[in-house]
Amino acid sequence: MRVRLEDVAREAGVSPKTVSRVLNDEANVKDDTRQRVLAAMEAMDYHPHPSARSLAGNRSFVVAMLYDNNDNPTSSYLAEIQDGVLEACDEYHYSMMVRPLRMGGSDFIQRIDTLISRHHPDGVVLTPPITDYAPLLKRLGERGVPYASVSPVKRRGCIGVTMDERQAARAMVEHLIGLGHRRIAHVLGIANHGASRWRLAGYRDALAAAGLPEDPELVVQGGFTFGSGVAAARQLLSLGKRKRPTAVFAANDDMAAGVMWVAGEYGLKMPRDLSVCGFDDTPLASQLWPALTTVRQPSREMGRLAALQVLDSLRGRGPGRLVEVPYSLELRDSTAAAP
Amino acid sequence: MRVRLEDVAREAGVSPKTVSRVLNDEANVKDDTRQRVLAAMEAMDYHPHPSARSLAGNRSFVVAMLYDNNDNPTSSYLAEIQDGVLEACDEYHYSMMVRPLRMGGSDFIQRIDTLISRHHPDGVVLTPPITDYAPLLKRLGERGVPYASVSPVKRRGCIGVTMDERQAARAMVEHLIGLGHRRIAHVLGIANHGASRWRLAGYRDALAAAGLPEDPELVVQGGFTFGSGVAAARQLLSLGKRKRPTAVFAANDDMAAGVMWVAGEYGLKMPRDLSVCGFDDTPLASQLWPALTTVRQPSREMGRLAALQVLDSLRGRGPGRLVEVPYSLELRDSTAAAP
DNA sequence: TTGAAAGCGCTAACAT
DNA sequence: ATGTTAGCGCTTTCAA
Numbered sequence: 001m002r003v004r005l006e007d008v009a010r011e012a013g014v015s016p017k018t019v020s021r022v023l024n025d026e027a028n029v030k031d032d033t034r035q036r037v038l039a040a041m042e043a044m045d046y047h048p049h050p051s052a053r054s055l056a057g058n059r060s061f062v063v064a065m066l067y068d069n070n071d072n073p074t075s076s077y078l079a080e081i082q083d084g085v086l087e088a089c090d091e092y093h094y095s096m097m098v099r100p101l102r103m104g105g106s107d108f109i110q111r112i113d114t115l116i117s118r119h120h121p122d123g124v125v126l127t128p129p130i131t132d133y134a135p136l137l138k139r140l141g142e143r144g145v146p147y148a149s150v151s152p153v154k155r156r157g158c159i160g161v162t163m164d165e166r167q168a169a170r171a172m173v174e175h176l177i178g179l180g181h182r183r184i185a186h187v188l189g190i191a192n193h194g195a196s197r198w199r200l201a202g203y204r205d206a207l208a209a210a211g212l213p214e215d216p217e218l219v220v221q222g223g224f225t226f227g228s229g230v231a232a233a234r235q236l237l238s239l240g241k242r243k244r245p246t247a248v249f250a251a252n253d254d255m256a257a258g259v260m261w262v263a264g265e266y267g268l269k270m271p272r273d274l275s276v277c278g279f280d281d282t283p284l285a286s287q288l289w290p291a292l293t294t295v296r297q298p299s300r301e302m303g304r305l306a307a308l309q310v311l312d313s314l315r316g317r318g319p320g321r322l323v324e325v326p327y328s329l330e331l332r333d334s335t336a337a338a339p
Numbered sequence: 340m341r342v343r344l345e346d347v348a349r350e351a352g353v354s355p356k357t358v359s360r361v362l363n364d365e366a367n368v369k370d371d372t373r374q375r376v377l378a379a380m381e382a383m384d385y386h387p388h389p390s391a392r393s394l395a396g397n398r399s400f401v402v403a404m405l406y407d408n409n410d411n412p413t414s415s416y417l418a419e420i421q422d423g424v425l426e427a428c429d430e431y432h433y434s435m436m437v438r439p440l441r442m443g444g445s446d447f448i449q450r451i452d453t454l455i456s457r458h459h460p461d462g463v464v465l466t467p468p469i470t471d472y473a474p475l476l477k478r479l480g481e482r483g484v485p486y487a488s489v490s491p492v493k494r495r496g497c498i499g500v501t502m503d504e505r506q507a508a509r510a511m512v513e514h515l516i517g518l519g520h521r522r523i524a525h526v527l528g529i530a531n532h533g534a535s536r537w538r539l540a541g542y543r544d545a546l547a548a549a550g551l552p553e554d555p556e557l558v559v560q561g562g563f564t565f566g567s568g569v570a571a572a573r574q575l576l577s578l579g580k581r582k583r584p585t586a587v588f589a590a591n592d593d594m595a596a597g598v599m600w601v602a603g604e605y606g607l608k609m610p611r612d613l614s615v616c617g618f619d620d621t622p623l624a625s626q627l628w629p630a631l632t633t634v635r636q637p638s639r640e641m642g643r644l645a646a647l648q649v650l651d652s653l654r655g656r657g658p659g660r661l662v663e664v665p666y667s668l669e670l671r672d673s674t675a676a677a678p
Numbered sequence: 679t680t681g682a683a684a685g686c687g688c689t690a691a692c693a694t
Numbered sequence: 695a696t697g698t699t700a701g702c703g704c705t706t707t708c709a710a
Contacts, residue, residue, distance in 0.1 A: 004687060015697045020689060028695055047456040051393035052687035055702050060390070069422070075622075079414040083439060095458060097434060100422060117386040119434060227626030261628065264603040283414075287566030289600065343703060354681045359705060367679055391703035394686050 003046045012040040023048055050095070059314075061094045063307060064121035068130045069100035074224070074254055076282050077299055078127060081150055084303025085125050092311045097121060103130055112139050121145060123310035125303070126152070126160070129193045148309040148320060150302050153194035159309045159320035161302045165195060165279075168295045168327035169202025169249070170209075172277055175293075175329060176247045177210045180338035181275060185218040185245035187232040187255050193224075199251045199279060218245055222255045229258020237266045246274065246338045253278035253285045256292055260334065271336035281330055290333035298325050342385045351379040362387055389434070398653075400433050402646060403460035407469045408439035413563070413593055415621050416638055417466060420489055423642025424464050431650045436460060442469050451478050460484060462649035464642070465491070465499070468532045487648040487659060489641050492533035498648045498659035500641045504534060504618075507634045507666035508541025508588070509548075511616055514632075514668060515586045516549045519677035520614060524557040524584035526571040526594050532563075538590045538618060557584055561594045568597020576605045585613065585677045592617035592624045595631055599673065610675035620669055629672035637664050 005023070009016045014033060021029045022037040029037075040046075054060050065085045067078055082098060089096040099115055101108065115121070124147040130136060131149040140147050149160035176184050186203045189196035200219070207214050220235050222228040229250055236245055236259075250256035256278030260270060268274045270290055278285060281296035305323055313320035344362070348355045353372060360368045361376040368376075379385075393399050404424045406417055421437060428435040438454055440447065454460070463486040469475060470488040479486050488499035515523050525542045528535035539558070546553050559574050561567040568589055575584055575598075589595035595617030599609060607613045609629055617624060620635035644662055652659035 002687090005689095006687080016687095017689080017697060018695085021696085024689085030695060033695080045456075049394065049687050050458065051390040051399070052702095053689075054390035055388070055394055055704085056687075056689040058689085058702075075415040075418040079418060082437070083408070086437065086439070093457070095436060098421070098425065098437065100425070117384075118432070119389065225626055226623060227628075230626070230628050258626075261600070261603070264600070284565060287564055287569070287597075289566075289569050341703090344705095345703080355703095356681060356705080357679090360680090363705085369679065372679085388703050391686095392705075394688085395703075395705040397686075397705085 002049075003044045005046075005048065008037065008040045008044060008046050011044060012037045059122050060120040062097050062119055062121045063089050063094050063123045063125060063310060064097040064099055064115060064119065065125045065127065065303075065307075066099050066101055066130060066136075067127045068103045070102045070104065074252070074280070074282055076284075077280060080299035081127055081303035084300040084305075085307040087300075088304045088307035088311060091308075092315075094122070094311060096307075101130060101136075103133055109135060109139055112136065113143075116143050116145060122314050123147065125306050125310065126150065127303075128195060129190075131160075132194070146310055146313055146320070148306040150306045151194060153197075155322055159313065159322055161305045161309070162322060162324050163297055163302065163327050164324065165198035165297075165327070166202040166205065168297075168329075169199040169279065170205040171202075171327075171329055172279070172293075172295055173203050173206035173249055174210070175331065176249065176275060176277070176335065177206060177212070179247075179275065179336060181247040182212060182338065183215070183218065183243075183245045183247070184212075185220065185236050185248045187220055187222040187229060187236075187248060187250040187259065189222060189224045189251040189255075191221075195279075196251055203249060217243065222251060224252050224254060226254045226258045226261075229255030230262055231258075233259040233262035237262060237268070247335070248274065248276050250276065250278050253280050253282045253292060253294055256294070256334075257284055257288055260288060260292075271334050273339055275335040275338070277335050285330070286332070288334070293332045293335040294330050296328045296330050301325060341388075342383045344385075344387065347376065347379045347383055347385050350383060351376045398461050399459040401436050401458055401460045402428050402433050402462045402464060402649060403436040403438055403454060403458065404464045404466065404642075404646075405438050405440055405469060405475075406466045407442045409441045409443065413591070413619070413621055415623075416619060419638035420466055420642035423639040423644075424646040426639075427643045427646035427650060431654075433461070433650060435646075440469060440475075442472055448474060448478055451475065452482075455482050455484060461653050462486065464645050464649065465489065466642075467534060468529075470499075471533070485649055485652055485659075487645040489645045490533060492536075494661055497661055498652065499661055500644045500648070501661060501663050502636055502641070502666050503663065504537035504636075504666070505541040505544065507636075507668075508538040508618065509544040510541075510666075510668055511618070511632075511634055512542050512545035512588055513549070514670065515588065515614060515616070515674065516545060516551070518586075518614065518675060520586040521551060521677065522554070522557065522582075522584045522586070523551075524559070524575050524587045526559055526561040526568060526587060526589040526598065528561060528563045528590040528594075530560075534618075535590055542588060556582065561590060563591050563593060565593045565597045565600075568594030569601055570597075572598040572601035576601060576607070586674070587613065587615050589615065589617045592619045592621045592631060592633055595633070595673075596623055596627055599627060599631075610673050612678055614674040614677070616674050624669070625671070627673070632671045632674040633669050635667045635669050640664060
């Protein structure tokens, strides 16, 4: 038979309401009483019934993680964020719900409405690139659902987590410059993703700070996939020995792998003939040979922190903030002194 | 204000219980009445309160998807399965919960118990490689939670989805044999995963059927990662021109990519000098250059079908079955006639 | 085929 | 600091 709150109350010699208070970390419970109740819960292996709590308390104890499955980032990136969100939810005894959304789909708003009507999430976590999709934010606002974003582009009045990607990209490129590289190429990500813009901006910052000119031929379009890295690299390496870059900074690891692939085809040894670096530090980066120099983005932690922001705001622990996590440069074997 | 079942009942001119019957697809409702009720629901944009249903009906409307995050498969594989499970849950108006589990962890059982006590999933979907983890199956049985498996190893009395991986692997290798290859290598996956065993068995079947001897030097250990494919390929290609394979069948796409990588280092052009093929048809396969010949595994559909098996069994639509989905060979550009 | 009453396990509002 | 009462929105049981 199921142990109910009432049973715990009887065991601890208090009223049900007091047990409820303890359960919800409310004030106005003598510490002594609280301990007795907690002990009784423990002893009886009590687990509150989530539906009963939800029904009576008018909240769902659900956090929904929304992501784009149209042109989404690497699945390992989303998987890590998801893990982090889940971890935070577990800490707070919330459950997590995941929802793929097709940005720009005609049924977009309706799908959000269905999600809200059907599951009543207490809060939402938004992941790139839908962190700035206006119709979404608008609808969430209208329906009064608080949300936190992972790496939002517009940061004003926004809660969630960011990393200084621009600064990280700059540091990465400065590393290359420090190794003596002068012709440094950049492979762009998908056009209007925040990540693409920041990484390009950081690339430019570094060049400018070093007084190096930006050569438009060295900045080529990519699309965050391995295949797009391959295409970009062909473009770069076919420039001819003089104009060819000695280093390539790709906007993510998958594209960097594509670049390395093509370098091999051209008979270039890395890092001797060509330095390559990426961004994100996905599992692939450390598997490649030579191991890829990249920027580590703590995706899992970012997911966790974003979720904690909504959860804290739900529990009235302040309005929630926009926290910044540090990047780190993973200097591995794919970058070396310029030839 | 929220529209409740009672409101719908009033609107349709019936009792709440009748609306409840319609909601739950129960018998004993005149078709005419049913239509009236459905119309009222539609008109009022009624959404039943999941917690109220769950509390009163003593079921959670939750399906939990369990996966291993210790030595798990490629994240894109799990992500696809997850999408499929979610799709099935949506169809049945269930919600999906995801739970990473660390196979062999000391707190394994406790984590399952916590999941069950806290969320009361009505059903569970198991993904490789935890589909056959005995302590898990035992505990689920004890707690009376029905489950379905994706690609379980032991199939007796099991419900879920399978694909004939052995036959698929055999067909893949027969394709190579048909191209004139005689020295065909195989890169193994993680030792005791079902996938590794089936794919090896299929490889052997094909060799045996063609009367080709199995050369132990051509079967090398891998671990499903790109990096392990790289290591395996070095071992194979350093065998010397005579003993070296002319084709490599890797147990998954990531390892195949690693093999292709090393082939480039050895100055081998694919598919002219070396044919390479993989298994799974992950996004990477079609991005590689040359595009990878591989076995397509309909992971998303498999997730969906597995979830449907549990869901159907929950709704009393029979006991649930073990369904088999077809594989298909994706013949692309990485395989060609033997040199 | 339909309905009335009771109650699932918890919390809100209001006592004390 | 703690208790009492009345529901939350649905399904169950039983009756009609």
